[in-house]
Amino acid sequence: MIRRVLVANRGEIARRVLRACRDLGIGTVAVCSDPDAGAPHVREADAAGRLPGAAPAETYLSAERLLAVARSAGADAVHPGYGFLSENAEFARAVLDAGLTWIGPPPDAIAAMGSKIQAKKLMAAADVPVLPELDPARVTDADFPLLVKASAGGGGRGMRVVGTPGGLREAVAAARREAESAFGDPAVFCEPLLENARHIEVQVLADGHGTVWTLGERECSIQRRHQKIVEEAPSPAVTPGLRAELCQAAANAARAIGYTGAGTVEFMLAPDGRFYFLEVNTRLQVEHPVTECVYGVDLVRLQIEVAEGARLDEAAPRPRGHAIEVRLYAEDPAHGWRPATGTLHTFEVPGVDAEFAVPATHGLRLDSGVESGAEVGVHYDPMLAKLIAWAPTRAAAARRLAAGLRGARIHGLTTNRDLLVRVLEEPGFLDGDTDTGYLDRIGLDTLASPLADEATAKVSALAAALAQAAANRSAAPVLGGLPSGWRNVRSQPQRRTFDGPHGTIDVDYRLDRDGLTSELCPGTSLISAASERVVLDHGGLRETFAVTTAGNAVHVDSRLGPVTLTAVPRFADPSSQIAPGSLLAPMPGTVLRVETEPGADVDEGQTLVVLEAMKMEHRIAAPSAGTVTELNVSAGQQVESGAVLAVIEGTPE
Structure with a gap:
């Protein structure tokens, strides 16, 4: 029986594993990098070990440090969550060699699926349909469009769609860089791109006694940058007959590699109804909750029980209802x-x-x-x-x-x-x-x-102005209880200016013996106004606006839709002015490459700098044609959001 689990991860998956352990009465140990020292998963664990530093390589990807925490905390098992080292066979072996229980599939099963190139060969031998593998050095014009993919890892990293031969070299190079950064393995391969295909996956769960469950399929087709953002179970495109075929193929895949624990077999479903093996994720999936809801199971609890040697029931649970998950990024x-x-x-x-x-x-x-x-x-x-x-x-x-x-x-x-x-x-x-x-x-x-249309943004801006006026009023009690902005005789209107989702909004209003008047929202009347809550009669309906101010940002939430506004000061700070033509960093990150030099003529949309942030490459392009008159960064440099990377002087017409 497992007594104490080290959760070798962070964020929501760490909290998810912690909850399952609490339900089972198992002690928990969290780990945290320095930026995560105050994170919820650290507070919720029974104990927590520090992983000094911030970069993944020195924290959550350091097997040595993770095992050191496990030893010092007296943990007897490790749950890897997903991402980081969850599909690293060497880490799984190191956990077992340390005398701990690995809550995951056998290291050999992880290794077998760790290379997508080798995995496809194994699946073909197990009668699981696969797409042909293409060597990037030998593709022909007839092979396009195609997909460049990292052999290791997942999550859309190291993946590029290439439509023509001219884009292949750069796509392969970029995929290799991203794969090396994310997984430590630059190997990539190509395969035909199935256009208008669906991404379908089957949840499997196997014990160490020969029982393999297949818990239906999930539809994960809506993706950005090859990363899923909407998942559901079951798929609206899968018939009972197709479901049986998919589940049989997934079970064959699991048995072919001696799988135990929770895993996912992923397929591409072509418009003609044929499906092809994509990969096996030898871990829990981000989208596991939709399967849990539909099948009424706790997959993390089952992972732990299987790791303890428990037997699954002979028959898997039956599905009920429909579940949809979205990822908030x-x-x-x-x-x-x-x-x-x-x-x-x-x-x-x-x-x-x-x-x-x-x-x-x-x-x-x-x-x-x-x-x-x-x-x-x-x-x-x-x-x-x-x-x-x-x-x-x-x-x-x-x-x-x-x-x-x-x-x-x-x-x-x-x-x-x-x-x-x-x-x-x-x-x-x-x-x-x-x-x-x-x-x-x-x-x-x-x-x-934006969810809020222009009319909603305007009435929300009026509510924000009234809330800010109420806040000012509460700070100046000498006004004797009159609404802020109230006048006994008509005078100049109160004015506030905001940048909104549809542009600049000038809010002019008066509060006098006749009530609220505003040309921005004619016919709107004030019912009540406080610093965080404004109630207006708008369009004949009483509408309530919750107003939250954080610095210059004003957030207005209502039935009409959420609106974020930025208060514009009456007088601009001269020190905040930025030279025309400045190319700014849109986020903090590390400069991977600089693809220009001072004095170079550049075209609009041409990539000048490539940043790495949040595990992805981001290309920073020239906003207009011109000449690079100033270049302020070099490869390897850390930059903050808003930093001036370069200055481009427009080409005279």
């Missing part, structure tokens, strides 16, 4: 999925029925690694949380999930929340018409647009 979809860093001032999701567990009845589940006040840095993946809706039908799950996201209060960081809501409400998605090209087909101009 700190990123800006409208600007190239640019990651966001900084303080998450507010993170509240009302109406949650369970956290890290299946709701007692249908409902909303939240698995989060953050809470209000969390600092989000550049060292780790930008995922903040997962929100899951479980309902009797797919339509009901989508509606419940969209409502939960709409009502969430998320302040301080740009996120993909608005995009997720628009996906869940988009007619094609509701009809089940999704594939890996879904985002490109619908278009980010539609999906990434």
Whole structure:
């Protein structure tokens, strides 16, 4: 029996494992890098060991340090979560060699699937359909379009789509760099790109006594940068007959490598109904909650029990209902999925029925690694949380999930929340018409647009101005109880200016004996105003606006949609002015490459600098054609958000 588990991970998956251990009465040990010292998973564990530093290589990827913490804390088992060392066969062997229980599949099974190149050969021998492997050095024009993929790891890193021969060399080089950085293995290969295909995966669970469960399939086709953002179970495209074929292939794959524990066999489903092996994830998946909800199981608990030698029941549980999960990322979809860093001032999701567990009845589940006040840095993946809706039908799950996201209060960081809501409400998605090209087909101009329209932004800005005036009033009690801005006789209007989601908003209003008047929102009247809550009669309806101020940012949440505004000072600070033509760093990161030099003529859209942040490469392009007159960075340099990387002087016409 396992007595104490070292959770060799961070964030929401660490919290998820901790919860399962508490339910089983098992002691827990967390680990944390220096940036994670105050993270929720550290507080929730019975004990925690420090991993000095911030970079993954010296913290969560250091087997030596992890095992040192396990020894000092008296842990007798290790759960790796997902990511980091979860699919590292050498780490699994080191855990076993240290006399600890490895809560995962056998190291040989991990090694067998650790190379996608070798994995495809093993699967072909087990009668699992596979796509042909293409050597990057030998592809022909007839092989395009194709996909360049890292042989190790996953999560979309080290993966590139190449449409023509001219782009192959750079795609292979970039994939190798990213694979080396993320997984320590630069090996890549190519395979045919299945256009309009779906990403379907089967959850497997096997014990050490020969029983293999297949817990249905998950649809994971909606992806950005080859990383999933929406997952559901079951897939709307899979018939009972196809499900039986997929599950049989997954069971064959698990048995072929002597698998035990929880794992996932991933496939690509072509439009003609044929499917092909993609990979085996020899670990728990990020999207495991949808399977847990539909099948009524606790996969982490089962992982632990299987590691203790327990037998699974002969028959797997039967499915019930439908579940959809979305991944909430700190990123800006409208600007190239640019990651966001900084303080998450507010993170509240009302109406949650369970956290890290299946709701007692249908409902909303939240698995989060953050809470209000969390600092989000550049060292780790930008995922903040997962929100899951479980309902009797797919339509009901989508509606419940969209409502939960709409009502969430998320302040301080740009996120993909608005995009997720628009996906869940988009007619094609509701009809089940999704594939890996879904985002490109619908278009980010539609999906990434703010939930709040221009009219909503205006009335929210009026509420923000009234709330700020109320805050000023509370700080100046000599006004004797009159509403801030109130005048007995008509005078000049009160004015505040904000930058909003649709541009600059000038708020002019008067408060006098006739009440509130504003040309910005004609016919809107004031019912009450406080520093954090404003109630307006707008369009004949009483609307309540929750207003939260953090620095220059003002967040307004209402039934009409969330709006983030930036207060514009009346007088600009001259020291804040930036030279025209400056190319700014959109996020903190490390300079990987500089692809220009002083005096070079550049075209609009040409890549000048490549940054690495949150485990991904980000290309910083010239905003306009011109000449590089100043270059301030070099490879290996750390830069902060807003740093001037270069200055481009426009080419005279």
